[in-house]
Amino acid sequence: MNKAWAGAVAFAAMSLAGAAAAQITFYEDPGYRGRSFTTNRAMRSFDRIGFNDKVSSVIVRGGRWEACEDPQFNGRCILLRPGRYPSMSALGLNDKFSSVRPAGRGGPGHRP
Numbered sequence: 001m002n003k004a005w006a007g008a009v010a011f012a013a014m015s016l017a018g019a020a021a022a023q024i025t026f027y028e029d030p031g032y033r034g035r036s037f038t039t040n041r042a043m044r045s046f047d048r049i050g051f052n053d054k055v056s057s058v059i060v061r062g063g064r065w066e067a068c069e070d071p072q073f074n075g076r077c078i079l080l081r082p083g084r085y086p087s088m089s090a091l092g093l094n095d096k097f098s099s100v101r102p103a104g105r106g107g108p109g110h111r112p
Contacts, residue, residue, distance in 0.1 A: 022063025022102060024080065026055045030087045030094075033057075042101035045071035055097040058085040064103040069096045079103055 026046075028034030034056070037049055046052040058067070060082045069075035075098070078091065088094040 021061070022065075023061050024063075024065045024067075024100060025059045025061070026051060026097070026100075027057040027059075028054050030056045030089070032059065032084075032086065039100065042073075042099075044073070044099050046098050046100075047071070052098050053095050056088050056094055058088065059083075060085075065100055066103045067093075067097050067100045069093070069098060071098045073099050073101055 023038055023040040025036055025038040027036045028051070035051075035054075037051060043049075046054070052071075055067075058080060060080050062082055064082075065080045066073065066077050067080055068077040076093075076096075078093065085091070088096070
């Protein structure tokens with residue numbers, strides 16, 4: 001295998017590993033308590049899983065995520081980076097999220 005091909009294969013593997021590692025967990029109550037769900041992909045609406053307007057805390061494990069107040073990535077959206085967000089009240093967004101997607105390189109509003 002030549003060096004260029006080996007480099008391309010290694011880059012592709014790292015890209016896939018990074019994408020697989022990106023995930024976000026939403027909790028119904030502040031402080032990571034109550035019901036929760038985790039996703040590693042875009043979710044156009046939280047209605048299906050009974051979580052619409054019920055998110056009070058979040059943990060982001062890898063990747064950047066765009067979380068929006070309305071379904072279909074509409075309304076006010078914020079960018080969540082890896083970290084722990086014990087209270088969405090601190091951001092004025094308690095019980096307001098309705099959709100989420102991985103953020104593109106262009107940041108909020110960018111369609112990946």
